[in-house]
Amino acid sequence: MNQKPFSITKAYAALSAKTPLVPYSLERRSLEPHDVAISIDYCGVCHSDIHQARNEWSGSTYPIVPGHEIVGHVKGVGTHVTKFQLGDVVGVGVMVDSCRSCGSCKEGLEQFCEQGFSSTYNGTEQDKKTPTYGGYSEHIVVQEDFVLRLPKHLPLAALAPLLCAGITTYSPLRHWNVRAGQKVAVIGIGGLGHMAIKFAHALGAKTFAITTSPDKKIDALQLGAEDIVVSTDEESMKKHLESFDFILNTISAPYNISHYLNLLKRDGKMAIVGAPSKPIEFMLFDLIRGRKTVAGSLIGGIKETQEMLDFCGEHNITADIELISIEEINNAFERMIRSDVHYRFVIDMATLQNT
């Protein structure tokens, strides 16, 4: 028999691209046999939440309840759930389901599901009809295979950003085998970038942060960077010309990519995770000269996300966060757009009760 652990769920939603987020309420589904009901304690604020709330990638469907860096406690389990028990501390990231039968799903790369994965919000369940609503809310119901286990000894709020910023940076660093002996750069010291600096440093690479914000220097060094490179300062950039083995690019707004490609050495690779709303042009000679590679990367599969969380547990890695109340969300969006983020906003979901 279906259980209904939650009644109406309080949330915050964007009702259109042009209006701020406002209080909203929704109903989560009854528990199917393999469903886990999660009471959300904290939710991280990703720049993708802004892109989608404001329809910057087009195709947004309103209302949108953003949030895909979800951590909380298990409050209900379906009759066939084997992986989780009441009270477990769990997380949910960018995906809540996928077809599970295509080649990518079978390889544990659900983010490249050939039928399209179900995104946690601004998407649909696998029936391709039922809309999904994210973590700026009290509760969520998710199929157990898309629920992650969290390290128990680390502070819960600071784990939330691992569910997107963490896996999105860990996955390309592992895929392109970033390691000791390499000179690596991370562009953008924001939510993704600050996690990337921690991971690249933990993997043994000599890591630099390329930034438009020289005032983030002390923090960057504390995160594990050798130094910063100020992208708006020609002298600073010149010092590092043609010197990096690998660059992870997290920039969220339109930019001149040639400027950064010049920093790669011969056979160097740039992996792009930042997804600005406008196309980016560059001269192909910037790649041809020096046999350089530009690649993209999208979050990471469920198996790798669990691996990343376990890695963070072993190495005591969490995000550096600024905890906010849900009423502060619109201001947090504005601050992120100004690059004034240190280094991930996380919403204390208990504050939804005041709304």
Ligand code: NAP
């Ligand atoms: P964020 O916290 O706002 O950080 C972005 C940082 O980029 C800023 O703090 C700033 O760092 C730098 N930046 C901003 N505008 C810039 C410009 N015009 N030129 C150079 N640097 C600039 O954003 P986030 O949450 O880390 O997300 C970053 C991007 O990744 C977004 O586009 C997001 O949608 C995307 N994303 C992609 C995936 C994926 O799977 N591929 C997953 C999650 C997010 P400094 O102050 O250091 O310059």
Ligand code: ZN
């Ligand atoms: Zn995200």
Ligand code: ZN
């Ligand atoms: Zn699939």
